[in-house]
Amino acid sequence: MPQISFIGVDLNKTTIERNREVYKEITNIEFVHGDVFVRNFFSEYKPQLVFTSGTAEYFTENELKTFIAQAKKEGVAFIIFREPITTAIFDYLHETRSKPRGGMAFNHNYTFYLSQFGFQVSESVDKTSTKDVKDVIVVGRRNSVD
Amino acid sequence: MPSLKSLVTKLYLLICAIPGALLWYSPLRKRFLPTLFSPEKSALQRSFSLFVLDILFYTDVSKYRSLIISQEAGDVWCDIYRSRKDTYKKLFSNWFDLLEKIILSNGLARVMQVGCAGGRTFSSRKKIATNKLHWG
Numbered sequence: 123m124p125q126i127s128f129i130g131v132d133l134n135k136t137t138i139e140r141n142r143e144v145y146k147e148i149t150n151i152e153f154v155h156g157d158v159f160v161r162n163f164f165s166e167y168k169p170q171l172v173f174t175s176g177t178a179e180y181f182t183e184n185e186l187k188t189f190i191a192q193a194k195k196e197g198v199a200f201i202i203f204r205e206p207i208t209t210a211i212f213d214y215l216h217e218t219r220s221k222p223r224g225g226m227a228f229n230h231n232y233t234f235y236l237s238q239f240g241f242q243v244s245e246s247v248d249k250t251s252t253k254d255v256k257d258v259i260v261v262g263r264r265n266s267v268d
Numbered sequence: 269m270p271s272l273k274s275l276v277t278k279l280y281l282l283i284c285a286i287p288g289a290l291l292w293y294s295p296l297r298k299r300f301l302p303t304l305f306s307p308e309k310s311a312l313q314r315s316f317s318l319f320v321l322d323i324l325f326y327t328d329v330s331k332y333r334s335l336i337i338s339q340e341a342g343d344v345w346c347d348i349y350r351s352r353k354d355t356y357k358k359l360f361s362n363w364f365d366l367l368e369k370i371i372l373s374n375g376l377a378r379v380m381q382v383g384c385a386g387g388r389t390f391s392s393r394k395k396i397a398t399n400k401l402h403w404g
Binding site: 125126127128129130131132133134135136137138140141153157158159163164167168169170171172173174175176177178180181182185189199200202204222224225226246248249250259261 | 321322325326329330332333334336337338342343345346350359360362363366367370371374376377378379380381382383384
């Protein structure tokens with residue numbers, strides 16, 4: 123099995139610096155500061171899998187589409203979103219347009235957008251979900267014919 | 269058609285956000301910005317957060333996301349995540365297992381997390397799944 127390299131990207135520089143310090147002895151983890159919509163990290167690092175956990179909820183609908191499109195263009199094989207959905211104001215089965223959910227966040231239909239970009243999608247609901255907030259885990263796998 | 273309850277709620281939130289809006293446009297803004305994600309807040313800090321995170325933010329998402337997360341408020345936010353590391357380790361165990369399974373079963377060699385929030389996911393796996401895989 124090849125050495126697996128992990129790259130963590132974040133907008134917050136302090137976090138990146140702290141993480142570099144905490145994980146300095148682990149050589150296959152790299153932390154990089156920057157905005158994924160400004161710098162093309164997918165092209166630079168060529169990840170095979172990109173995931174977000176409580177991050178894509180802070181993207182706009184257009185940013186989410188850009189994110190998926192960019193990843194697809196750069197050959198990312200898997201995109202995984204683990205993100206919360208407020209069930210009271212968003213019907214995940216039927217709504218495809220994103221909606222603000224307060225506190226800087228949005229409800230997005232991750233399944234719909236990954237499918238739109240030709241990813242094979244499987245979804246599940248995490249055990250962390252509550253009555254009001256569903257934590258969806260949406261796995262998009264690139265079609266091998268793409 | 270929005271319901272009456274929804275309209276009343278929105279009106280109530282707008283009223284509550286007025287002091288916060290005044291603070292935003294005052295010289296006190298810098299002092300209040302780091303408190304945006306503090307778990308315990310005064311009434312004024314709550315109003316400020318309500319205005320910034322629930323109203324102002326949506327007027328220009330990319331601008332305010334960078335402004336808020338890249339500065340002190342973002343540091344506080346990441347500190348909160350870091351302080352909950354042990355709780356998250358248990359809480360998100362299913363998610364970490366799934367992620368690990370996908371990585372290993374597909375023989376993936378390059379994995380990127382966007383928004384690494386205090387190294388939460390990386391730090392949640394101290395175990396070494398294989399000799400070659402160091403999961404944080």
